[in-house]
Amino acid sequence: MKLKRLMWVVIIVGVLVGLFLLPGGAKSQVDVAKEFELHPLIRLPKLGPIDLSVTKAVVYLWLTTAVIVVGALAVSRILKAKPGRFQSFMEMLYGIAHDGIAGSVMRVGVATWFPYIGSVFVFILVSNAIGLLPLPLGEHHQLSFYAVTGNLNVTITLALFTFVFTHYAGIRQKGAWGYVKGWMLPSAPPVMRELIFVMHIVSEFFRLVSLSVRLFANMLAGHAILAVFFTMALVFQSYLIASVLQAGSVVLFLFEIFIAFIQAFIFAILSAVYVSGALEEEH
Amino acid sequence: MLVFSPGLTVWTLLTFGIAVFVLWKYAFGPLQHMIDARRANIQESMDAAAETRAEAQRLLDEYKQTLANVRGEAQDILESSRAAGDKARHELTAEAKHQAERIVAQAHEQIERDTRAALRELRTQLADLTALATQKVVTGGLGAVEQRRLIDEALRDLDVEQLGTEN
Amino acid sequence: MDSHAARLLGAGLAIGLGVIGPGIGLGTMIGSALQSIARQPELTGDIRTNMFIGIGVIEALALYAFVISLILLFVVK
Numbered sequence: 028m029k030l031k032r033l034m035w036v037v038i039i040v041g042v043l044v045g046l047f048l049l050p051g052g053a054k055s056q057v058d059v060a061k062e063f064e065l066h067p068l069i070r071l072p073k074l075g076p077i078d079l080s081v082t083k084a085v086v087y088l089w090l091t092t093a094v095i096v097v098g099a100l101a102v103s104r105i106l107k108a109k110p111g112r113f114q115s116f117m118e119m120l121y122g123i124a125h126d127g128i129a130g131s132v133m134r135v136g137v138a139t140w141f142p143y144i145g146s147v148f149v150f151i152l153v154s155n156a157i158g159l160l161p162l163p164l165g166e167h168h169q170l171s172f173y174a175v176t177g178n179l180n181v182t183i184t185l186a187l188f189t190f191v192f193t194h195y196a197g198i199r200q201k202g203a204w205g206y207v208k209g210w211m212l213p214s215a216p217p218v219m220r221e222l223i224f225v226m227h228i229v230s231e232f233f234r235l236v237s238l239s240v241r242l243f244a245n246m247l248a249g250h251a252i253l254a255v256f257f258t259m260a261l262v263f264q265s266y267l268i269a270s271v272l273q274a275g276s277v278v279l280f281l282f283e284i285f286i287a288f289i290q291a292f293i294f295a296i297l298s299a300v301y302v303s304g305a306l307e308e309e310h
Numbered sequence: 311m312l313v314f315s316p317g318l319t320v321w322t323l324l325t326f327g328i329a330v331f332v333l334w335k336y337a338f339g340p341l342q343h344m345i346d347a348r349r350a351n352i353q354e355s356m357d358a359a360a361e362t363r364a365e366a367q368r369l370l371d372e373y374k375q376t377l378a379n380v381r382g383e384a385q386d387i388l389e390s391s392r393a394a395g396d397k398a399r400h401e402l403t404a405e406a407k408h409q410a411e412r413i414v415a416q417a418h419e420q421i422e423r424d425t426r427a428a429l430r431e432l433r434t435q436l437a438d439l440t441a442l443a444t445q446k447v448v449t450g451g452l453g454a455v456e457q458r459r460l461i462d463e464a465l466r467d468l469d470v471e472q473l474g475t476e477n
Numbered sequence: 478m479d480s481h482a483a484r485l486l487g488a489g490l491a492i493g494l495g496v497i498g499p500g501i502g503l504g505t506m507i508g509s510a511l512q513s514i515a516r517q518p519e520l521t522g523d524i525r526t527n528m529f530i531g532i533g534v535i536e537a538l539a540l541y542a543f544v545i546s547l548i549l550l551f552v553v554k
Contacts, residue, residue: 065315085321092325099337106344108351121341142338146330148481173401180315184322237537244540248549293533300530 038280063247068164083164087175091154092163124148128295134305136173136196140302143192147185148295151176153240155287158246160278172253176290177246181241186239189298190231197305206305239296245290249283439464488546491508495542502535 067080102117110118126143129137133144158174175181197206210227211220256276263269443464510528514521 065318076316077320078315078427079320080317082318084318088321090324090330095329096332099332103336103340106340108344108348117337118341118345121338121345125338125342127526131523134528142334143330145338146326146333149331149333150326178318180318181322184319185326237534240544241533241537241540244543244547245536248540248543289529289532293529296526296530297533 038182038277045076063173063250065178072300083173084175084178084181086164086183087154087157087162087173090157091175093152094153094157095149120147120149120152123292124295127291127300132296132299134307136200136303136306140192140299143188144208144295144299144302147188147298148291149184151294152288152291154181155246155291158250159283159287172250174246174250177250179243182243183235185242185294186235189238189301190235192298193301193305194231196302200306234297234301238294240292242294245286249286253279253283484549488549491546491549492542496539499535501538502538503532506531506535511516 065082065084067078067082068086069081071079071081072283073079098117102114103113105114107114116160125137125141127147129141129144133140154175158172158176161172164171164173194206197209200206202207211224215223253276256279259268259272263272443460485503507528510531510535517524
């Protein structure tokens with residue numbers, strides 16, 4: 028009950044703060060796309076082509092990792108046989124990751140690959156959740172929403188982890204040649220076999236694309252819609268329309284909480300499906 | 311957001327790597343351990359509870375059985391004692407009746423005997439009296455009136471009613 | 478029609494037309510999943526998990542359209 032009230036307070040505050048998230052305050056012409064542009068907050072020297080400058084996205088990544096590290100260390104310190112509310116919550120998350128995601132789709136290798144599947148679930152969930160908090164990291168240090176998972180570079184890196192681990196798992200299980208041979212249907216006629224092999228390779232790369240783009244586009248679209256609702260209130264310059272739009276943005280915000288969870292869930296469960304597909308005998 | 315930036319990729323690799331490491335080393339292991347321990351604990355308690363319940367059930371059955379036995383035994387005892395009582399009463403009654411009958415019979419016998427004795431005595435007395443009367447008649451040469459008087463006199467000594475009641 | 482207008486039009490058309498198919502697909506998918514759950518409530522967990530996998534796969538199509546419209550809006554010059 029108390030938690031529920033707290034949640035409502037957070038939502039209402041978040042939505043009200045949304046009114047002030049716009050760059051330059053009450054500009055009537057707002058470019059939503061600007062919200063997702065990255066400007067270096069701390070400039071660092073370039074290492075060849077790699078620009079390690081600390082941008083908004085990097086700060087969000089740090090925050091995500093910090094939250095995870097603090098949470099993990101805290102929960103490992105206070106572990107008790109009779110769990111408190113915090114430990115129960117952590118155990119619930121763990122249960123979703125272990126039984127709901129890894130356990131439900133992987134028939135083999137849960138013990139080996141759960142650390143990765145669970146980590147990717149927690150990482151995406153935490154970064155999505157942080158994306159729903161207004162933080163003063165905008166261009167002019169105003170409060171704003173930004174999700175680091177709404178950046179294709181981040182999601183494609185995460186998808187690459189899944190991609191690499193999938194093939195590593197397959198190769199470790201069956202040997203390099205045995206794993207690649209598994210992609211060819213031995214029963215197919217000679218030319219078709221090679222064609223299927225090529226199609227399989229293409230589909231492996233499309234998995235990479237679909238994993239990364241799904242997460243990226245969902246988070247980006249969600250934040251863009253939220254930003255559009257917030258900016259429209261300014262565009263119309265009317266308290267009546269603004270209040271209606273704020274009601275709409277509350278609904279959208281709730282929906283975004285759901286999306287944040289579902290996207291983490293889907294990313295992790297698809298990773299589990301891919302890894303277990305590489306591990307299984309018949310392919 | 312669609313611009314390729316290797317720096318962000320490197321940062322992602324780094325932060326995600328740290329997250330995986332920390333979660334793996336400090337969160338998942340202990341959590342799994344704790345959940346397993348709790349599951350084992352719950353299993354143990356449930357087993358113990360089932361055992362206790364079975365034990366209690368067994369005891370209850372045993373008590374029920376004992377109680378039924380005891381009740382049956384008590385019933386048996388009651389019945390047998392009732393039967394014994396009935397039998398004793400019957401015996402006593404029969405005995406009493408028998409005795410009463412015997413006493414009555416004895417009394418009858420006694421009465422008969424006494425009657426017979428009385429009659430015998432009466433007969434002898436009658437004979438004596440008759441003899442006496444006869445003698446008197448023979449010796450006195452009496453008239454009819456005198457004769458009658460003598461017989462009455464003789465018979466007055468023989469109180470018939472007394473004969474019936476005294477003996 | 479200058480190139481800017483064409484870009485805007487293309488972006489709108491891309492996302493607008495691109496969500497039709499996935500919309501139908503998601504409707505069919507979720508409808509069948511709900512039917513299965515109504516028919517066999519004891520399999521709710523499995524059905525829901527597989528439904529989310531399916532949703533993820535179908536939804537990706539709409540998101541490709543979204544990305545294409547983003548590319549048209551912000552990348553193509």
